[in-house]
Amino acid sequence: MRMRRQRHPAARLWRIGRxxxxxxxxxxxxxxxxxGAAFTLIALPFLVMRLSGRALxxxxxxxxxxxxxxxxxxxxxxxxxxxxxxxxLWWCRAAYVLLNATLAVATWTGAIGxxxxxxxxxxxxxxxxxxxxxxxxxxGLYLRRGLLAPANALFAVASSVAMMxxxxxxxxxxxxxxGPHALAAAFALDALCVAASLPLIAALRKRGPARGRxxxxxxxxxxxDGPPLVxxxxxxxxxxxxxxxxxxxxxxxxxxxxxILLPVLLVQRRDPAxxxxxxxxFAGIAVAASAAARRVPTAMADTLRGVVLCWVGAACAxxxxxxxxxxxxxxxxxxxxxxxxxxxxxxNHYGIRSLSWLQRNADxxxxxxxMTWFSAATMGAMPLSSLAVGVAVDRLRWSGAAxxxxxxxxxxxxxxxxxxxxxxRRAPQRAQDETAAPPATGDGAAxx
Numbered sequence: 001m002r003m004r005r006q007r008h009p010a011a012r013l014w015r016i017g018r019x020x021x022x023x024x025x026x027x028x029x030x031x032x033x034x035x036g037a038a039f040t041l042i043a044l045p046f047l048v049m050r051l052s053g054r055a056l057x058x059x060x061x062x063x064x065x066x067x068x069x070x071x072x073x074x075x076x077x078x079x080x081x082x083x084x085x086x087x088x089l090w091w092c093r094a095a096y097v098l099l100n101a102t103l104a105v106a107t108w109t110g111a112i113g114x115x116x117x118x119x120x121x122x123x124x125x126x127x128x129x130x131x132x133x134x135x136x137x138x139x140g141l142y143l144r145r146g147l148l149a150p151a152n153a154l155f156a157v158a159s160s161v162a163m164m165x166x167x168x169x170x171x172x173x174x175x176x177x178x179g180p181h182a183l184a185a186a187f188a189l190d191a192l193c194v195a196a197s198l199p200l201i202a203a204l205r206k207r208g209p210a211r212g213r214x215x216x217x218x219x220x221x222x223x224x225d226g227p228p229l230v231x232x233x234x235x236x237x238x239x240x241x242x243x244x245x246x247x248x249x250x251x252x253x254x255x256x257x258x259x260i261l262l263p264v265l266l267v268q269r270r271d272p273a274x275x276x277x278x279x280x281x282f283a284g285i286a287v288a289a290s291a292a293a294r295r296v297p298t299a300m301a302d303t304l305r306g307v308v309l310c311w312v313g314a315a316c317a318x319x320x321x322x323x324x325x326x327x328x329x330x331x332x333x334x335x336x337x338x339x340x341x342x343x344x345x346x347x348n349h350y351g352i353r354s355l356s357w358l359q360r361n362a363d364x365x366x367x368x369x370x371m372t373w374f375s376a377a378t379m380g381a382m383p384l385s386s387l388a389v390g391v392a393v394d395r396l397r398w399s400g401a402a403x404x405x406x407x408x409x410x411x412x413x414x415x416x417x418x419x420x421x422x423x424x425r426r427a428p429q430r431a432q433d434e435t436a437a438p439p440a441t442g443d444g445a446a447x448x
Contacts, residue, residue, distance in 0.1 A: 022142045022207055023151055029200040030135075030155050033093070036193025040100065043186035044117075045263035047107065051114055055264050059390025062259060065121040066382030068129040085137040085368060086205035092131035093194050093201060099124050100191035108184035132379055133371035140359040140367045141209040149356040153293030156348045157286055239362060239370055242419070243300060246307050247354065247377035249416075253409045254314040255347040256385030261321075261402065262340065264393055273333055280337040284345030292352035301423035303357045306350065308416050313346035315409040322402030 048058045103120055106112040143151055250256075266274055297303045317339040324335030355374070362370040392401035 022204060025200045025204045025207075026139060026142060027151065027155055029197045029204070032193050032197045032200075036100075036190035039186035040190045042263070042266075043183045046267065047112065047180075047183050048114070048117060049263075049267045051112070051117075054390075055260065055393040056387075056390040057114065058263065059260055059386040059388075061117060061121050062386035063383035064118055065125040065128065066379050066386065068122070068125040068380075083368075084205065085134040085141065086201060088130055089134040089138060090198060090201040090205065092127050092134065093198055095127045096124070096131070096194045097191050097198075099127070100187050100194065104184045104187035104191060107180050107187060110180060112180070128379065129375065133368065133375040136355065136359070136371040136374060137367045138204070140362060140371070141364060142204060142207075148359045149352065150293045152352045152356050152359075153289040156289045156292075156352055239358060239373075240300065241373075243304070243354075243358070244373050244377040246304050246416070247374065248381050249412050250307060250311070250350060251378050251381040252385045252388070253405065253412050254311050255343065255350070256382055257389040257401075257405055258340070258343055258347070259382070260386055260389040260393070261398070265336065265398060268398065271329075274336060276333075277336055277340045280341035281344035284341040284343070285348045288345040288347075288349035289352060292349045292356075297353065297357060300357070301420065303354055304416075304423065305420055306353055308413050308420060310346040310350035311409050311413040311416075314343055315406045315413065317342040317346070318402045318406035318409065322399045322406060325399035325402065 044061070045058055048061055049055075052058075099120055103112070106116060139148065139151065262277065266277075297306065320335050320342075321339040324332050324339075326332070327335065358370060358374060359367075389401060389405075392404055396404060
């Protein structure tokens, strides 16, 4: 029976979800909001490119939206540990409804321009800087440890369905329309979807966290009977900062550039056949999620080794895209499908395993702080990636930018090899020291 549960993590998640509605609420909330965001994902680049025509302006928009995540890291990185992440997430979603509605009305009436887009991107970035780590912290607190990997994998697959179907639908409508009304409708649908998620967050908050109750029970037992019988894991609450450096490199070099390269390719080609890239991405995500959900590495060295292997896959994908960009239409389309499918598979395999490892090993009392670091290393690093890729596309053309990314990602993988070897050599000694160490007390477990 145990082997069967390990082979079918989604089935185990479903069985537990029938008794505990929190996984179902979280996944439904993420699916609804991803469904709506898929419309904005395709509509906003088309809007910016119609107003400007420059990839640099598209990169600047993404950079402005992501910059507040870095400010949150340096100014308010401990705020989520003092506040309720579910409450913050609800208010952030309510703010998203207002922002998307404003964008829809301004686009419909023709009052939209680049300054207004930049202003809304900055406000949206401030909201996202809080909403993203709050949402990841809710996963870490409202789900049991054993459910984190299958839940993250199921969310990735469900999100990919929305990210495949909705951009294809929205892209087809936008390509067929020369006016602003199709773009405005896409933003309005995003606002409606976010509004529909608000009752789910409210119900989740009323139910309460899963790991929060477990931590409270441990604290009460320690106060009544002395130190707890089972000490927290030595890795809990002790996430090395080198872990976030790998995430930063992944965002800047390996997977962040897709958010600029793919929209620019669609705008430049203006061929509905290229919307099939979203189907290729879904296939890659489905394969990667199935593999990543089965086993989460317990050691950071194993997690980081998987991250670097995903970099290698990304470098191969960029090399293929750059080499075939100027090929005849059939060959270029086939290379685009294969390349972006491989990028989606590598990105989601890396993302599911690394995030699940972090959520399992982070101290629940510091979950907000760790998720803020995670947000800064992923979403907060987007300004560097967006601006660099926007400049590269304008100066090197699309194919040259893809080739430069292939070379940079491959060099990053080579540079990481010595660090991985050192971690691998230290792992046996660290495991021996942890086995010989005396049990930690409640105060010692809280120390950093």
